[in-house]
Amino acid sequence: MTVRWDIFCTVVDNFGDIGVTWRLARQLVAEHRCAVRLWVDDLRAFERLCPAIDITLSEQWQEGVQVRHWPKDWLDTEAAEVVIAAFACQLPSAYMDAMAEREVTPLWMNLDYLSAEDWVIGCHGLPSVKYKHVQKYFFFPGFQAGTGGLLREEGLLERRRQFQQDDVAQRIFLQGLGVDRAADTRLISLFAYENTGLASWFDTMAAGPEAFHVLVPEGRVLADVRRWLGDEGVEVGAVHRRGALTVQVLPFIRQDQYDQLLWCCDFNAVRGEDSFVRAQWAARPMLWHIYQQEEDVHLEKLEAFLRLYTEGLCGPAEKAISGLWRAWNAGQDMTGHWKSVCEQRQELAEHAQAWCLEQASRADLATALVKFYRNWI
Structure with a gap:
């Protein structure tokens, strides 16, 4: 029955x-x-x-x-x-x-x-x-x-693997959101709570040698994005370019579409619990904005996860990703931490895939x- x-x-x-x-x-x-x-x-x-x-x-x-x-x-x-x-x-x-x-x-x-x-x-x-x-x-x-x-649906990782290996499918999906990904540009998704550290992060990307395209689904962090842009419009579909950084506002999308967005990106900044788990199944380097609690209890949870997540990383990679997470969750300057993460990109990418497979076991x-x-x- x-x-x-x-x-x-x-x-x-x-x-x-x-x-x-x-x-x-x-x-x-x-x-x-x-x-x-x-x-x-x-x-x-x-x-x-x-x-x-x-x-x-x-x-x-x-x-x-x-x-x-x-x-x-x-x-x-x-x-x-x-x-x-x-x-x-x-x-x-x-x-x-x-x-x-x-x-x-x-x-x-x-x-x-x-x-x-x-x-x-x-x-x-x-x-x-x-x-x-x-x-x-x-x-x-x-x-x-x-x-x-x-939470992990049956066949999720195989669907993700096939999608990440299909450049045409990714291009069609992104075009459906109005995103035109330029060659040699790294995609970042940004779904976060309000964060005073955003300006330093965006400044670093804008002034850097690499091209970044940040995709921001509608959400609470848009107020900080608007301030960084100098009160320029951040309505859905808006695309802003400053130096090496392109910032684009996306509509709020369904869960299955959000999964595909995470799969398309090279780096995912997520928040809370649901998007946090989905970023892990995306098997890409990530940044977690944990929900703030009274007396900073949330920071204990952040450290507990970092201890597990960073096992097996070399010293510089562990220091880079841990420093980035701590700075982001404290609303601090992201400049040095982001540069370190970029330097350790390859190891962090391989580690994200290994972590995904470990959790899926x-x-x-x-x-x-x-x-x-x-x-x-």
Whole structure:
């Protein structure tokens, strides 16, 4: 029998939460034949990722997933066999009662934020709180054995490999976004939060000997781009050239298109969680802008990932990429760090591919969740 899954998502940071849960819901349906209801409290944010969404509907089907608007005034709903509270969101009290009233107790999991910190392995899969007799469990995505792994659809790496080897396919895709890639120009994607370090980075590229073309999908970093351009227009499609640097604003694009954008680029600057993972599957050098937390807790997570990610790099390459990440996340001057990264380009590119293959050797997150359920029953 088809197992029913309910996934609850509260949209906190624009697109990261819904981006992860939307990918997960689709994969559970397509690859594991689960019946999935995705409960979302903000359909407008969801619409940016899935333009087919009708934000006026309380219930609709998208790519095999039953999408439900999560209303403030909850209606009585039968609980599913598997319940996922994404990123520790609080379930409606009436739904929790419905879980407790089921004849067969459901599996209730908190799908937590991605982290490379050592303590995650010890907490993954452990019981959490109880509601009446319904036990909740921790489920942590991660980069090491003993965690839940990363979201990765079946065949993703092979599709990426074929695309990256097909110059014609890349050119057609970029032209569809209005991008004309000049010969001997290195492409960079930039999806980030506001960052005071951007001006020094752009200044360095503009004054350097190499040609760079930075593609900036609509997002929060555009305010900094506008300031660097001297309040010139940064509307979608705008192309600005200053020295060796070309800056182009792209429209907000669907997840599958964003994957292809990452695959086209030589270097990817990403933010949050969803784009962070997709950049790793792109197997290209990258720069992560981690979501800022109170008391700089996020910096501990940044350092934990860097310790894992830089294993095996030579000293200069490790120093270059770590310095760049730390400067970017502190909003500091990027000049020297970017020059060092460019000098270590070859090793960093080879390392990105090796890291991608290492992560792909483990079970993906959706498969791990399904296996956890089967073991639980």
